[in-house]
Amino acid sequence: MxxxxxxxxxxxxxxxxxxxxxxxxxxxxxxxxxxxxxxxxxxxxxxxxxxxxxxxxxxxxxEPVPLALVRSIKSTQPPKTREPSPRLNRQTLKLAPTGRQSLAAALILFVVGGGIGYLFGMQPADTPASQPPIPTQVAPRTWLDDLAAYHRIYSRQPQHMVELQASQLDEIAKWLASTVGVKFNFPDLAADGLVFQGARMFVAGGKPVGQLIYKNLDGDVIAICFIKTDGVADDDFNETIKDDISIVSWRRNGATYAIVGPSSDAMLDQIANRVSSEI
Incomplete structure (x- = not known):
């Protein structure tokens, strides 16, 4: 030291x-x-x-640290280090069958293969192959589908519900008869609590449809629709429900008629019966 x-x-x-x-x-x-x-x-x-x-x-x-130095420190990315994962020493398995094991495996494969061949050979030669499942066919869309969709929209627009007002009866009759091709009368549905509002025309199923629009005291919209069709007359009423819309339809004299209204209205059958006798 x-x-x-x-x-x-x-x-x-x-x-x-x-x-x-x-x-x-x-x-x-x-x-x-x-x-x-x-x-x-x-x-x-x-x-x-x-x-x-x-x-x-x-x-x-x-003394304050210069801003440039602070930014430089913050922007510097730390070095990425990754520790190597430890390797596991796996013991190598040597699959070397003995002579007896090889012979036994060959015999097993021979028996299994022969059994499968025998089963296939026992099947008749003319057995038809299984047919692929037939896809479910979707019902074609009809004019009633368009009718329900259209009614669901315009019935909620009171300011644009009709094209011609109830006071224009002559013009309504000429316009719809010439456009739709179906002659009709104006049913009086006052006894059913319905007031005539007017008329309009739209397209359903690729054809023009005439429509006479009524309202009940609750403000629900009930419409009489008619379209020119071909086929045998069928005065029986057919009721169709499309979610919240109910449709009662029938065919007569080359035309199909339908009463459209809310599905909660229990009077549609009665209204359809009166309309079928007056229209």
Whole structure:
């Protein structure tokens, strides 16, 4: 170990201030500082310089960090490290059958193959192959589907419900008869609580449809529809429900008629019976 007594006094006192001396050296320097004026002066100068340096460093720490440096630190991506996954030492299995095992496996394959061939051979040669399932046929869309969809829309638009008002009876009769091709009368449905509102025309099933529109006291819209069709007359009523719309239809004299209204209306059959006798 180096003899501290041969070291310059400034170095020894600096080590004393930093706490880097032994206990014996510390006691010796304390006595020296207390008894020697020169040692006291050097110690005071070193301590003063240390205090000045510490204060200067503290002031540096108080200064704000430049914004560019902060951005640079934040934008720096840390290096991606990935620890290699430990490899498991797998024991290699050697599949080397013995002679007896090979012979047994061959016999098993022979028996299984022969059995399968025998089963196929027992089937008749003229057995027809299984037919693929027949896809479910979707019912074709009819004019009644268009009728229900159309009624569901216009019945909720009171300001645009009719094209011709109830007061224009002559014009309604000429317009619909010539466009639809069906002659008709205006049924009086006041006994059923229905008031005639007017008429309009639309297309359903690719054909023009005439429509006479009524309203009941509850504000529900009931419509009489007619379309020119071919086929045998059928005075029987056919009721069709399309969700919230109910349709009662019948055929007569080359035309099909329908009463359309809400499915909750229990009077549609009665209304259809009156219309069929008056229209």
């Amino acid at each position: 180096q003899d501290m007594k041969k070291t310059p006094l400034e170095v020894r006192l600096s080590a004393f201030m930093d706490g880097e001396t032994s206990r014996e050296e510390k006691e010796e320097l304390e006595k020296l500082i207390a008894s020697d004026a020169n040692a006291q002066r050097i110690f005071d100068e070193l301590r003063h310089g240390s205090d000045v340096g510490r204060k200067a460093f503290d002031e540096v720490l108080k």
